[in-house]
Amino acid sequence: MTTPVQAPPTVREWSGWRTVLVVLGSLLIILGVGAVVGGGAGLWFHQQRDNAGYYTAGPERFTTDTAALSVPSLDVNVGGTEAFSAENMLGRARIRIESVNSGTPLFIGIGPADEVAKYLNGVGHDELSDIDTSPFKATYTSRPGGAPTSLPGSHSFWVASDSGTGARTLDQKVADGNWTVLIMNADGSLGIDANISAGATLPAVLPISVIALVAGGILVLAGIALVVLPITTRRTVTR
Template sequence: MGINRVFALVIGCVVSLVAFAVLGVGVLLFFGYVAQDDEGRISLPTAPLTTASRALVSEDVALVDSIDPQVSDRVTVSARVTSSDPAREVLIGIAPTADVRDYLRGVAHTVVTDVEFAPFRARYDTVPGNGTAASPLDQPWWSASSTGTGTTQLEWKPQGGSWTLVVMNADGSAGVDVDVSAGVRVQSLGPVAASVLAASAILLVLGVGSIVFGAAGLGKRAAPETVAESEPLDEPHALLSATEHSRYPVVLTGTRPVSLSRGLWIVKWLLAVPHYIVLLFLAAGFVVTTFVAGVAILFTGRYPRGLFHFNVGVLRWVWRVQFYSYSALGTDRYPPFTLHHADYPADLTVEYPERLSRGKVLIKWWLLAIPHYLVLSLLAGGWYAGFRLAGSGDAGPTGQPYLFGSVLGVLVLIAGITLLFTGRYPRGLFDLVLGINRWVFRVAAYAALMTDEYPPFRLDMGPDDIEVSSETPRR
């Protein structure tokens, strides 16, 4: 693989990942801007909080030790408190956590640990004590505080450190019954959100461009040696042959081993880790190039060749690793690090389509493929285990263990246990495992827009793709 193209692909994946993270921040800021009230405040719903003790306090809020002054100047945290007794004067304040703890040591108070709004529910942690709190109005350590009857509002500029919000009766007496609402106001939130979204768009364009550049180059380098994957059938003789004996355009093969190591399969998850790392980047590139190819097909009816061969190479690499590991346990030979065809007992080829339907590109990867997804969720879904919890409806008694596995997972587990004792892979079991994997990759290629030919609902078992009769040639 060309080092420049690999570098471009990796950098593109990293930049795209950063772009999506920045995009998430921008979306949150945008929704925050939309959620602002007339005062520019983003508020939580009002929470009715009550305690028979002398104070309601929040859990500790730890901020970074140093906050950029530009951030602090733009952000204002606010809290509003309304007493249930209009004549009672209440105090709301925020102070360093250490000072609040010293002040309330030995004094009964209540920590609000959690608040849910739909439906409303507050959780409290009551701290017992027999002491009497000194007048909160006389304390010098408040970072910000406000007192009054009716509705009282506190505003505070965030500072580094650990902070606690306190609500008390102004005279320090027991019994606090208030409605509390917290919010935040950010100056110029709209322009900030727009700037972040614009930055994410720029990063995304750069990342996608780098991925496409790298993938297209790698795809050209991985251009196939076989006619089936490089050119459509144009000659009359070839067309007649395809009419009489045609195969699905996705061809998956795997050679059954004569013998295998009895115990190596137990640690293949560890041995395959380098491939998993590489495939993480290749999979990200695969998603991006498939989207770009979809746009190209929508407007031109053609799948860009470089991107096509790159995506075929990624599927081929995935199949080799899965054949080696826990989708088949079909070989002990370590998979090669390449998108190309290689001398390896597992291979995958996809016939390049000269033309593709423009309309199907919008629906075949989700709507048309749904029946296959439902079947494959059972045939090749995966393993899930756990314990049923109380309140889980009709799922069974509390604490009863449950286990769900795909058919493929069960078959591969049986193959592994058989290998452990005999060192041999039963032929019938191997053929069935290959058939399920063949179905999976046919649907994967179809969903990745590589063909318009609908995958058959069948298990074509065995190491080689079977030929099926066809009354009309594929075009």
């Protein structure tokens, strides 16, 4: 009696489409993990707000021997639809200043960059050009000139302003435009020594973080499916 010879199992070759699926799945996993990590970092950052809902940096000490300290040409141009407007994406901005010499009244204002530039024309002042955070160091661009010919608070072009002794605060909705923040002694005298902190509500942080987490999870799951599918179907055994 002849013993039947069993045919060897048929092994399908690793075809091109399987390779494409594995490569595509791997890319989706990498992108998904990056999105999940970014979303998680965003949620952690969201928890760092203060009690008023602001993400805040500072206070730090800023000094100048001139008549004014400016943060020039803050160009805010989010554009797009109302859902992606500056107010909805960036929320409110808050700047707090307090003189190191408690009896010195300070002025802080934010206004259109061109109007503030006209006011500062011929006035000696320092423009904040860079900030290093570790350790803290502020770098200024010095603009030569003399004392102002008018008090900063006497002008009407300011979108928001505050002046006086003690802590002074600007709390303003962020709007599209080109703005300059100006800090001076309220009487226009030379020499500023103040502690300054800045913050914003950034309402877009939470929804963007959640979207990143969900989208990242979907990408990871889709990537795993694309990698596993060709591996599990690679070999078929026929008898």
